Structure formats: structure tokens, C-alpha cells
Amino acid sequence: MTVRLRVAPSPTGDPHVGTAYVSLFCLAFVRQQGGQFVLRLEDTDRARFRDDSEAQIYDMLHWLSLDWDEGPDKGGPYAPYRQSERLDTYRPHVDKLLADGRAYYCWCTPDRLQAMREEQQKRKVPTGYDRLCYGKTREERTALPGFSAAAVVRMLIPDDAPLTFTDVIRGEVNAPRPDDQVILKADGFPTYHLAVVVDDHLMGITHVVRGEEWISSTPKHLLLFDWLGWERPAFAHMPLLRNTDKSKISKRKNPAARLTWFREEGYLPHALVNFLGLLGYSLPSGEEIFTFDEMSASFDWTRVNTVGPVFDLDKLGWLNGHYVRELAPDDLVRRLLPFLHDAGLIAEPPTDRQHADVTAAVPLIQTRMALLSEAPALLRFLLVEEDSFVVDPAAVEKSIVGNGAVLAAAADALEPLEVWDTEHVQGALDGALLEDGMGLKRGKAYAPIRAAVCGSSISPPLPESLALLGKERTLRRLRALTGELVV
């Protein structure tokens, strides 16, 4: 029997990091077992529906190479994969439950339900529907208060509803006793609870993998599977990703809750995948740097933790830096180009000169960034339009004031160079400024030059930087600051 798992995001806004997290674990298992992974859109909430969300979900999962075998975009034997297009498939099951006496119509208004809950809370009893509508015809109900013309359908939860189930991550789990849950809304759409059960069964899903937040509604699903005469799937409730304050990760408190944020900030997709695999999970080998295939090969649900991990950006940054350093230089160049363009440093597409400059400079900055978005600051001195070049005032204050003589000496030493490369530049500089020249230590000598030419007190190695910059710009920047600042 082949394993079939699914991820079921709701297109309600920016794709959520939890979708990628759950997808990764599903896929690790599916690929190991040779099963299928289904992408299903749970778009039954018309109020929160966002039009562009679906395309973004595809985009981000593709970016992460978390690919599905069946879905709304690629079809499959159980199409359609959008719940909004499956409305007809839910209705017969509702009718069956109604006919079997497992569900009933309810005409209560939202106001009445809210008042009822408030009153229950005041009395310190569990909140839940009071079954005012149960067993009544529409006509009988009309006479009572809080009547609404549009009816919903509710489950009739029996006293002996099963509350225990086996979770492949947690073992035996006790879940709370459910309320008479609405399964069909007044607008004719099913609620998540009905739709998920019907679709999971019809699509042959063998393992329901979802966030821990769903544990409390699992008994409703159990009941539905049983009532409809369907075999229950296996359940795996993943730990919830957390904000720093331990609350469930949210877009409001944490930029990392939005998947698009990672790409915008210059994280590498395989770094993010590796990091997500580290949250609530560890490989048997103890290795922390691993690929999807390595994770998949040894994947085991029982190794998934039950505690919700805090999403630690520091560690992700370190991992990203590791992967940046591992990139082939031309690959890094390709990934850097969009960031340099967004910073206004290069054209789109880049000129040959710009492309050559970036290619030559990449080896100098590869160990100097954790995120791709840090590249513009590192390469600004090289790529900026000459008349836009400015020296950071803090660097002027710190390294240039009082060192005009060093700049002048450096310019004089570089001026006659015929061959302009790292070796010759460094030779000229050292000859003029170190023991055979001004008698300075290299650190002392290079600081003002670095500030004047690179515009900052931090830069890639100096001789290499000057070699890339070229003689003309180097001398112009040195001369621009020599005169007025000599003490």
C-alpha cells in the first residue's frame, strides 16, 4: 500500500512558514516511502480569501524545491484539488449524516450563540452549543428567540465519542470532548472539519500531518470517519513553530512567519530547508548540516519532538552563511545580481563591465556575508557611479582626519605603477608606508586608504579592492581627500 500525504494551505495571504515546515516533513517521509504528496487548497473561508495567495504558495514551495505530485495546478486522479470547486462532493455526505441522525439543522443566530457562550463561561461550565434546535422542525424553531432564516448543519456529538487516538509522533493522545460542531455553513460551504475528512478519504490520504493546534479537533474528525464508514488515517501532529515569546509563530510578531520574507532577505532555499529540518527534529547521525535527501533517507516520525521550537534567526543566519560559502562563485554571482540591482548599483540586465566586476569581486566577499542582501554594502565602493561615491563620515572622523600625509604618500607611490594588480599595488603601498617608508604598521597605514577609497572602515582586503577598482578611480579618491585634511 502506497503512502499518500497532503499539505492543505489556505490561500488567505502571504504563504506561511508553517506550510513549508509541514511540507518538508511530509515530503521527507513520502520520498522515503515512494508515495505521493498532494497539494490541496482549503479555500472554504470566503471572507479571508486572497486572490494572489495561491500563486504565491506555488512560487514559494517551488523555490524551496518542496514539490508535489498532485495539485490544483497540475491535476491528478482526484481532481479538483481546490475545495471551493468540490462543493458538490460534500453535500451528499451531509445528507447521509442528516438521514442517519448524526447531524441536525440549526437556525440560531450568531448573536444568540455568542450570548450563550458568555453565559456558560460565567457559570464556569464548558462552552458548547445547547442544542436548542436539535429535534425541532424549522416551523417549531421559528417561534423561539434568535432565529435565523439560513440554517447550518451541526454534528450531534454522542456522549461516548472517541477522544483517544494514536499519533505517530506523540503516541496515545487524549483530546478534548467536542462541541456540536458546524459542518455545513449557511453559505453552503463546508467547514474545515467536514471538508478535510471527506477530501482526505476521497483522495486516499494515509497520513494526516498537520500542526499541533489541530489535536483538539481530531475527535470530530474521528467521529466523521467512523460515521461515514471510512477507515481512519494515521495522524501526525507536528510541534508548533514559535515566536521568541513562545507564542505560536505569527506574521504580526515575526517576519519569519512569511515565506516570501526569506527570499527577500537573501536566504538560500536549501539553507532554509536544512534549518526547518533542524526544528523539532534531528538526524540519527547528529549531523546538523544536511540535504533534503539525507533527511529523507533516515526520516522517522518518532524522532520528531513534541515541543514547539522557537524560530532562531541567529542559527539560520549562520547556516545561510555556511551555504553561501559553499556556493560555486558563478552561482553566487547569479544570485547576487537581483540584490545589487535592487540597491541601484547595477543595471538590469547588468552591463558586461558590471558583470565582470561582480564576478571578480565575489571571491573577496564570499566569506563576508551571511545573507545575499548584505552584498550591496560590500560592493558599493566598486559598483557605485563615481559622482555618487561618498565616504562615510564616521570613517572620515576615525581614519582620515590627521592622516592626509598617508593618503598623499599612497597616491604618490601608486601613481607611477605600470602594472595594476594586487601584487604591485600592495608592493607600492608597503614600500612607501611601512618600515622602508613612513615606518607605519600595516594596520595604521591601510586604515585611511581603506576609508578614502572604499568609503568605509570595513572592506574586503585592501590591495585586492584597489586592484579591482582600477588606478584611475583609486587615485582620484585618494587625491580628493589629501589636501584639506593634512594636519
Next chain:
RNA sequence: GCCCCCGUCGUCUAGCGGCCUAGGACGCUGCCCUCUCACGGCAGUAGCGGCGGUUCGAAUCCGCUCGGGGGUACCA
């Protein structure tokens, strides 16, 4: 309020009764390398929430307690 889940360094984790005076990683601190910043190398810092049991022996099992989280919707 009611119900459920969970509890090892600041963070991610290893541990599944003796191998633990608790291991690794990130972070942080110091040192080395060094033209700045990084990278790299080395060292250090810091934890089994608490209290009772069970046991010859508990981070590992049980109970209570405290703490955290989630659910409690015609949202998913």
C-alpha cells in the same frame, strides 16, 4: 472560565534506568590567524522548572505542583 498538549544550556537539540561530574550546534566571551571586517582554529560560558515517590541506581518511570503553549468560531 473550561478542555487538551508540552517542560534538558539564552536558542536548536542528543539522551529513551547505570556509558551523564549531561554531549553537540548557534549565540556570547577570550585567545590565535590578520591590513579592517569576515572566514578558519582553539578555549571558555551556560541547562535536566520544583517537590515527593518507585529503584541498589533517575535527565530518563509515576504523582503532585509550577510554568509555557494550544483549543474553546457558520477561521483554517
